[in-house]
């Protein structure tokens with residue numbers, strides 16, 4: 275063996291570097307909650323970041339610990355109490371420790387023998403989640419690489435169930451369509467376009483003042499589509515809408531789907547996690563009647579990205595999505611085999627992501643998810659109260675979970691100046707790096723948007739954020 279290969283796999287070097295990395299991360303976990311010692315992010319322009327990393331490569335001395343330290347310092351810090359940005363949680367140590375094992379094993383997961391532990395664990399995770407959602411005994415599914423891919427896979431299954439030969443066998447000739455709220459995540463629109471349905475195949479149902487689908491319009495929009503020659507095959511409920519965290523009325527959508535024999539899909543990428551919260555589960559009422567549900571474990575259940583469940587209430591529906599032969603993987607393409615995952619997943623090789631979720635359940639029990647999800651949603655309500663009590667601030671909508679949209683409206687400001695003002699405030703905040711928040715446009719108005727996914731964020735951090743917004747506005 276070439277000495278360089280021997281060195282690359284040296285067990286003692288790994289042991290030494292591994293211990294140092296665990297120490298680095300343990301120190302980080304201990305200290306990152308101190309908002310004076312760490313920042314949410316140390317902003318760098320894309321060009322400056324590239325120059326730095328290219329310089330690291332050009333002058334590489336192979337010092338792995340230096341590389342890890344620089345990566346830590348130059349990344350956004352999800353465990354920092356002032357990280358309140360996009361919907362992705364700070365992973366629990368049990369989960370990211372598992373990542374090391376997962377990557378070391380590198381089991382491919384496509385067929386059973388390429389992931390014996392991972393495949394069986396995946397089934398436990400899926401059954402536990404289906405149970406929390408009340409999806410019934412026949413529910414089954416799998417983990418896949420992200421909400422975007424999971425939603426596409428679910429809609430492919432819907433197409434296969436409701437329009438069996440269309441597109442897959444005949445090519446894109448049929449005029450298929452789905453109904454979804456105008457507030458849905460863009461990946462639903464993208465999925466329909468990928469399936470060749472075009473712009474017209476995604477029928478957007480208007481949302482109400484709470485940004486939830488106006489389900490009383492479903493029949494009207496359905497009829498219009500049918501009259502225009504479309505075959506509507508599915509309705510997608512958002513649980514919740516990405517921008518505002520508003521939950522569609524899943525009971526009403528489910529009832530409509532049953533009446534019209536349509537596939538009912540729930541995009542619960544973010545809010546599906548509320549199934550584990552005793553206090554907030556009611557927002558998902560009706561989810562048990564869905565044909566398929568998507569839920570991200572990396573948004574609200576403390577797993578690292580990307581770890582997504584796609585569950586079918588009738589598990590067999592997952593097998594018809596991709597009926598393809600792969601002689602080198604399995605003998606019979608048609609046979610239902612829960613343990614040969616690539617029959618149902620978009621991916622061929624897939625990460626052994628189940629362990630990252632299972633490690634959290636296994637070491638802390640489902641109580642952790644209940645406590646965490648409930649705490650984060652409670653904090654959303656606390657933020658809303660603070661905003662309402664503070665002059666010069668305006669809520670977009672009363673938050674239902676941990677997503678809060680608000681804006682700064684100083685007395686006497688011209689309404690037409692508010693979008694520019696709020697966008698500029700966010701830019702200033704990011705540049706400074708003490709907080710990380712995002713923004714969204716709602717019906718033409720720019721809002722500051724936060725997702726409270728960090729259990730170390732406290733009320734005083736929220737107060738400090740509002741003060742920071744005010745102070746940055748003053749500077750502008």
Ligand SMILES: Cc1ncc(COP(=O)(O)O)c(C=O)c1O
Nearest residue numbers: 420421422459514516541543544
């Ligand atoms: C409702 C909803 N669906 C889908 C997605 C996409 O999920 P992912 O980022 O895991 O692809 C998101 C992400 O924000 C979301 O909020």
